[in-house]
Amino acid sequence: MLIKRIENLAQSILSELNIKSAPVDIKTIAKKKGATIKPYELGENISGMLFIKDGEGIISYNPTESMVRQRFTIAHELGHLLLHKKTQDVFVDKQFQVHFRDENSATGQDVQELQANAFAAAILMPKDLLLTEIKKHNFDLGDESAMKELAKLFNVSLQAMTFRMVNLGFFSIK
Numbered sequence: 792m793l794i795k796r797i798e799n800l801a802q803s804i805l806s807e808l809n810i811k812s813a814p815v816d817i818k819t820i821a822k823k824k825g826a827t828i829k830p831y832e833l834g835e836n837i838s839g840m841l842f843i844k845d846g847e848g849i850i851s852y853n854p855t856e857s858m859v860r861q862r863f864t865i866a867h868e869l870g871h872l873l874l875h876k877k878t879q880d881v882f883v884d885k886q887f888q889v890h891f892r893d894e895n896s897a898t899g900q901d902v903q904e905l906q907a908n909a910f911a912a913a914i915l916m917p918k919d920l921l922l923t924e925i926k927k928h929n930f931d932l933g934d935e936s937a938m939k940e941l942a943k944l945f946n947v948s949l950q951a952m953t954f955r956m957v958n959l960g961f962f963s964i965k
């Protein structure tokens with residue numbers, strides 16, 4: 792599945808649920824898309840898990856991690872539920888990186904992880920909401936404090952926001 796289709800999927804979910812402002816409520820979105828969500832003691836190295844039973848998803852996230860990480864994990868697991876539920880029933884995510892490489896450079900299992908990350912980025916940091924906020928605050932994206940503010944507005948990590956900006960072509964790392 793192309794990144795473009797993942798962007799469109801995230802966009803259609805936001806439209807369907809009439810979500811027009813940041814930060815998006817990822818728990819509510821996941822619940823409305825058929826997932827049950829619960830904090831779970833997963834151990835230090837595990838950020839999240841998804842179990843699929845009869846087409847329904849149970850998302851567990853690690854409550855000892857930061858709020859921005861918990862939000863990214865829930866979004867990532869929702870990505871697996873919506874994109875990959877036909878391929879397997881259990882997904883276990885170690886402390887994965889929030890960035891994603893070019894889909895073409897990855898294979899097999901990796902592709903699913905990249906796709907789940909792409910979905911998470913698209914739903915947590917929707918392109919049109921980003922454009923609205925950047926315009927509203929007149930952010931200079933070359934300025935690190937502006938990027939931090941933007942990350943705060945969307946309740947994501949600075950790292951996740953920076954990669955999103957690069958992937959959307961709004962910002963380039965020199």
Ligand SMILES: [Zn+2]
Nearest residue numbers: 882884904907
């Ligand atoms: Zn994953």
